[in-house]
Amino acid sequence: MSQDERIRRWTLALGVEESESERSALSASDLRMAQALSALYGDGEDGGKKGSGGLGASAPRVARWLGDIREFFPTPVVQVIQKDAFERKGLRQMLLEPEFLATVEADVSLVADLVALRSVMPEKTKETARIVIAKVVAELMERLERRTGDAIRGALDRSRRTNRPRFADIDWPRTIRANLRHYQAEHGTIVPERMVGFLRQQRRIADLDEVVLCVDQSGSMATSVVYASIFAAVMASLPVVATKLVCFDTAIVDLTEELADPVEVLFGVQLGGGTDINRAVAYCEERIERPAKSHLVLITDLYEGGDAAALLDRLARLVLSGVNVIVLLALTDSGRPSYDPALSAKVAALDIPVFACTPDEFPDLMGTALRREDIHSWAADRDIRLIRPDG
Secondary structure (H helix, E strand, O other): OOHHHHHHHHHHHHOOOOOHHHHHOOOHHHHHHHHHHHHHHOOOOOOOOOOOOOOOOOHHHHHHHHHHHHHHOOHHHHHHHHHHHHHHHOOHHHHHOHHHHOOOOOOHHHHHHHHHHHHHOOHHHHHHHHHHHHHHHHHHHHHHHHHHHHHHOOOEEEEEEEOOOOHHHEOHHHHHHHOHHHEEOOOOEEOOOOOOEEEEOOOOHHHOEEEEEEEEOOHHHHHHHHHHHHHHHHHHOOOOEEEEEEEEOOOEEEOHHHOOOHHHHHHHOOOOOOOOHHHHHHHHHHOOOOHHHEEEEEEOOOOOOOOHHHHHHHHHHHHHHOOEEEEEEEEOOOOOOOOOHHHHHHHHOOOOOEEEEOOOOHHHHHHHHHOOOOHHHHHHHOOOOOOOOOO
16 A cells, blocks of 8 residues: 555544645545545534534435435445434434435334334325335345245255255255266356255145244334344245234234235334333233244343243243244344343243344244254354353
């Protein structure tokens, strides 16, 4: 790296003062980048050094600033800077303005913000918010749908094979091994003469495993709610498992009937409020008809505002009846939860796996759960920290 480039980078990192020497080291584009960053991270009440302008409280000004940020940085960085702007400059109120909302770089955190603000949005803003949410949902569905489907396709009878499988049922490792003699060196590929796959097992609805996602919709769980809703919609589209989605704070919202439209599901979520986990688990318990075929995934930080003792008794009863109970303290990209350590340890003492999970890990988790394999071993193999009964 040249000395000039080193000076340029340090100048951008530390902020641009008024001296001619510092400004001469930067191009016009660099100066715009510096001003955009200084407006948020610089000193001063209005967010910047002299001449930086700051973000102010004007939606057009913020929209222009967002445009500059998007010009200079890739999308993941824009999302981080944007989140800082909402927190440091109190810009969340601007999400109620459709003109501003249309310029924002959308991600899961923004969707959570929009869901939380839904009740105070004007109607014209709700339509823009729906478009923004739909865009993020479509991107998440594209990212997660295939892996989730592959992981939980429990309708495949893997003990029986066929040489005429459907594409989705091809056993690729066995197919490749069976056709190695047909390797075409000049093309660097194998031409398979015989496909090996799984026979699809015809199952009645009454035979399907049932998955209940019971999700804490208190404000601290906002991102987990978004991801859980997406996964519930994906799983509901698979004919091999019966899926229910129940969201709760002190009230309970059963969104199972809305799962065909994940955007509508998110608009049915009511983020914020207190937490009554016991009441929500009781609701799910009443609707479990075949415990040995049921899987309850409770997504909560376990900060119980209701009856913690009753909750522990209820979870113990579910486990004893044969329900496969899993507690996720968070379903987020970071996989780093904030949770009640005392209650978490007591739940873990019931031999219930308690841990946090990322969206990329969730499909494999569900596949493991549906096969009734040991979740503790699955988590340990992936260096996922499980809550211990002794805390």
